[in-house]
Amino acid sequence: MSPTTLDSILQGRRSQPQQLVEVLQDVQESFGYVPEDAMRTVSKDLGVPLMEVYRVANFYKAFSLKPRGKHVITICTGTACHVRGAHQLLDQVHGQLGIQPGATTEDGFFTVERVNCLGACALGPVVVHNGNYHHHKTPNKLRKLIDSVRSTSKEEGQL
Amino acid sequence: MTKLNTANDLEALRKQIQAQRQSIRTTLTLCGGTGCQASQCSDVIAAVKDALIKNGLEKSVTVRASGCHGFCEQGPLMVIEPGNVFYCHIKPEDAQDIVSKTVMSGVVIERLLYVDPVSGKTIQTEADIPFYQAQDRQLLSQNRLVDPCSIEDYLSVGGYAALAKTLFQMTSGRVIDEIKTSGLRGRGGGGFPTGRKWADCMEAPGDEKYVICNADEGDPGAYMDRSVLEGNPHLVLEGMMIGAFAIGAAQGYIYVRKEYPLAVEHAKIAVQQAREYGLLGENILGSQFSFDVEIARGGGAFVCGESTALMASLEGKVGEPRPKDVHTVEEGLWYKPTTLNNVETWANVPFIIKNGAAWFAAKGTKNSKGTKILALTGRIKNTGLVEVAMGTSLRTIVYGIGGGATNGKAIKAVQTGGPSGGCLPVSKFDLPVDFDALYDAGSMVGSGGMVVMDESTCMVDVAKYFLQFLQDESCGKCVPCRLGVDRMLELITGITDGRGKPEHIGLLQELADTVRETSLCGLGKTAPNPVLSTLRYFPEEYAAHINQKRCPAGVCKPLITYAIDAEKCKGCGLCLSACPLGAIKGEKKQAHVIDPQLCSKCGICADECKTQAVTVN
Numbered sequence: 001m002s003p004t005t006l007d008s009i010l011q012g013r014r015s016q017p018q019q020l021v022e023v024l025q026d027v028q029e030s031f032g033y034v035p036e037d038a039m040r041t042v043s044k045d046l047g048v049p050l051m052e053v054y055r056v057a058n059f060y061k062a063f064s065l066k067p068r069g070k071h072v073i074t075i076c077t078g079t080a081c082h083v084r085g086a087h088q089l090l091d092q093v094h095g096q097l098g099i100q101p102g103a104t105t106e107d108g109f110f111t112v113e114r115v116n117c118l119g120a121c122a123l124g125p126v127v128v129h130n131g132n133y134h135h136h137k138t139p140n141k142l143r144k145l146i147d148s149v150r151s152t153s154k155e156e157g158q159l
Numbered sequence: 160m161t162k163l164n165t166a167n168d169l170e171a172l173r174k175q176i177q178a179q180r181q182s183i184r185t186t187l188t189l190c191g192g193t194g195c196q197a198s199q200c201s202d203v204i205a206a207v208k209d210a211l212i213k214n215g216l217e218k219s220v221t222v223r224a225s226g227c228h229g230f231c232e233q234g235p236l237m238v239i240e241p242g243n244v245f246y247c248h249i250k251p252e253d254a255q256d257i258v259s260k261t262v263m264s265g266v267v268i269e270r271l272l273y274v275d276p277v278s279g280k281t282i283q284t285e286a287d288i289p290f291y292q293a294q295d296r297q298l299l300s301q302n303r304l305v306d307p308c309s310i311e312d313y314l315s316v317g318g319y320a321a322l323a324k325t326l327f328q329m330t331s332g333r334v335i336d337e338i339k340t341s342g343l344r345g346r347g348g349g350g351f352p353t354g355r356k357w358a359d360c361m362e363a364p365g366d367e368k369y370v371i372c373n374a375d376e377g378d379p380g381a382y383m384d385r386s387v388l389e390g391n392p393h394l395v396l397e398g399m400m401i402g403a404f405a406i407g408a409a410q411g412y413i414y415v416r417k418e419y420p421l422a423v424e425h426a427k428i429a430v431q432q433a434r435e436y437g438l439l440g441e442n443i444l445g446s447q448f449s450f451d452v453e454i455a456r457g458g459g460a461f462v463c464g465e466s467t468a469l470m471a472s473l474e475g476k477v478g479e480p481r482p483k484d485v486h487t488v489e490e491g492l493w494y495k496p497t498t499l500n501n502v503e504t505w506a507n508v509p510f511i512i513k514n515g516a517a518w519f520a521a522k523g524t525k526n527s528k529g530t531k532i533l534a535l536t537g538r539i540k541n542t543g544l545v546e547v548a549m550g551t552s553l554r555t556i557v558y559g560i561g562g563g564a565t566n567g568k569a570i571k572a573v574q575t576g577g578p579s580g581g582c583l584p585v586s587k588f589d590l591p592v593d594f595d596a597l598y599d600a601g602s603m604v605g606s607g608g609m610v611v612m613d614e615s616t617c618m619v620d621v622a623k624y625f626l627q628f629l630q631d632e633s634c635g636k637c638v639p640c641r642l643g644v645d646r647m648l649e650l651i652t653g654i655t656d657g658r659g660k661p662e663h664i665g666l667l668q669e670l671a672d673t674v675r676e677t678s679l680c681g682l683g684k685t686a687p688n689p690v691l692s693t694l695r696y697f698p699e700e701y702a703a704h705i706n707q708k709r710c711p712a713g714v715c716k717p718l719i720t721y722a723i724d725a726e727k728c729k730g731c732g733l734c735l736s737a738c739p740l741g742a743i744k745g746e747k748k749q750a751h752v753i754d755p756q757l758c759s760k761c762g763i764c765a766d767e768c769k770t771q772a773v774t775v776n
Contacts, residue, residue, distance in 0.1 A: 020475035060458025078379030080536035091761035095739020119382030133197035
């Protein structure tokens with residue numbers, strides 16, 4: 001965690017408790033999660049009790065309190081994706097990676113998340129891999145995506 | 160960018176922009192919405208621009224990356240004007256052909272045209288496509304005419320004229336009267352009369368007032384607000400400005416879901432552009448009216464779509480609702496009078512001011528006026544965003560616009576209104592899209608999500624799906640919602656697991672009534688709707704699960720088993736390699752078998768099998 005980044009996030013927002021959610025959004029975006037140290041600094045600088053900072057960080061789904069994997073696979077489980085078989089995608093990643101949504105693989109490589117709706121319902125089931133949208137995803141296509149991420153990373157020596 | 164100091168400055172700028180554009184011969188509009196971005200439209204847009212430069216046409220042909228056209232399933236898509244030629248499923252390698260053939264020689268490329276899945280006919284123009292033909296696109300049609308990142312585009316189609324009219328020709332009372340007379344009702348789900356809300360807020364004592372645009376579209380299966388804010392952000396801003404003038408607010412907020420990154424970005428750009436032109440800030444267009452807008456990103460909590468929870472979130476707190484015995488129009492954000500409307504509601508305002516209340520009220524039913532944008536999704540041929548006059552029947556929407564069922568399966572129901580709504584069976588498809596008619600039938604228009612379900616959908620499982628969603632999203636502040644939804648889910652899970660008893664139906668109904676009557680906010684009050692509506696219209700499915708321990712749709716895992724029909728199986732190995740758990744065994748060209756101990760009943764093998772050898776019992 002870089003203190004300068006946190007400093008620039010807090011700039012112009014200090015002593016403004018109403019900025020808490022927005023500050024945490026930026027922390028999440030910059031660090032990929034909300035580290036405890038950052039919560040302590042935010043608490044002090046905004047003038048919000050640490051317990052309240054933790055409560056807010058814990059309440060909203062946008063915030064993760066644990067570091068996430070290098071590759072975040074987000075599966076949309078909105079109604080439209082659900083009736084088109086999004087649950088099969090959850091079964092697929094569970095079978096392939098051995099983790100449930102919200103968890104990260106032991107090697108810290110993959111995190112699987114579920115989201116209630118991404119608003120791309122006409123193209124369901126939708127899967128997002130590190131910000132890139134994939135439409136009409138089948139378990140087979142998802143398996144290939146995960147395999148290709150793995151093999152590319154192996155080639156690049158990341159695994 | 161020069162600051163506009165008077166209404167005349169605005170008109171002069173508009174004329175200047177329109178004059179500059181007269182020399183443009185051809186416009187290629189490509190959809191750049193979230194849906195088409197998922198289909199890699201950015202690569203297509205770049206390729207088209209490249210092809211134009213190669214042919215020296217970059218000055219005489221405009222390429223516009225617009226907001227969502229609604230027909231996401233066909234993306235990436237393009238409309239070429241003049242000619243209204245509609246191309247779909249475009250790939251970057253098609254760009255050169257489009258420029259050399261269609262743009263330069265006027266030759267239509269057959270392979271890129273849309274084929275109607277119902278008639279099998281090839282259609283050349285956007286206007287002739289049945290999906291668009293049955294619609295009445297008052298708000299959405301402008302999406303195609305503007306680049307959401309260009310305020311000049313919005314000005315060229317008459318943007319901010321309604322604001323100028325409001326500021327210099329109307330009083331706040333006149334504006335509110337106009338909105339009241341139009342019959343506009345809130346598009347976010349509640350259907351509350353907008354004019355009455357504004358009047359109450361204007362009359363509420365206090366100098367400091369706020370307007371809020373609710374773009375926390377959390378209903379799964381709904382994306383109308385995303386498309387409007389992402390595709391035409393200035394329209395929403397203009398609506399908010401008019402509302403702020405009417406109630407006397409100087410500050411506004413757009414609370415937009417973080418899950419809609421493009422909408423966040425476009426709204427931010429629009430606010431910045433409006434500030435630079437002086438359309439936001441002090442003394443707008445030289446009037447006495449000062450107003451500014453800030454963008455806040457939602458934290459991914461469904462409950463924040465509820466007005467008081469949203470306001471708590473804007474205040475930097477946990478998004479928990481508070482009792483509404485004093486309404487938010489009197490004590491809202493920071494306990495100041497606040498008017499909160501949803502994106503689509505704000506987007507209707509400039510049109511009503513520009514064209515008059517009577518124009519708006521001419522469409523729709525007795526108590527539901529104007530048009531409504533719906534997100535038509537699920538198991539139908541044409542999925543996408545549709546805008547229809549209020550009063551249009553569900554049948555016209557599902558069959559006329561949606562093109563009916565896919566894969567020859569019979570349509571069973573349409574789910575409207577998201578987790579607060581209900582499932583309506585085919586026998587109710589003559590009902591109109593009308594706030595009161597759908598409410599009386601046990602569902603609601605809600606924000607406009609419409610998910611079509613066919614015989615492969617289990618209605619008990621749908622009820623369970625929504626209860627799981629609501630249990631997950633309940634903020635936990637009030638007991639009826641926190642525990643009541645939990646217990647309902649427990650009962651319904653028992654039913655889908657084959658442990659249901661006949662008396663559970665009565666218990667479910669009793670719990671549903673208690674949760675509805677005693678919950679604090681709208682989330683809890685409407686949470687029982689998916690259960691109640693499926694119990695009302697599909698009692699036979701509950702009975703099959705409880706009495707025969709059978710799931711007629713073959714969905715509920717504990718009640719089904721998968722097997723491979725040895726006669727049909729060709730031993731191709733597709734299922735074997737697809738099974739994520741390695742539960743399928745068999746030699747090449749020999750019939751395969753499923754190991755029931757390992758099988759998780761996900762159904763992936765059944766989808767992969769080309770010979771329909773995998774059966775569900």
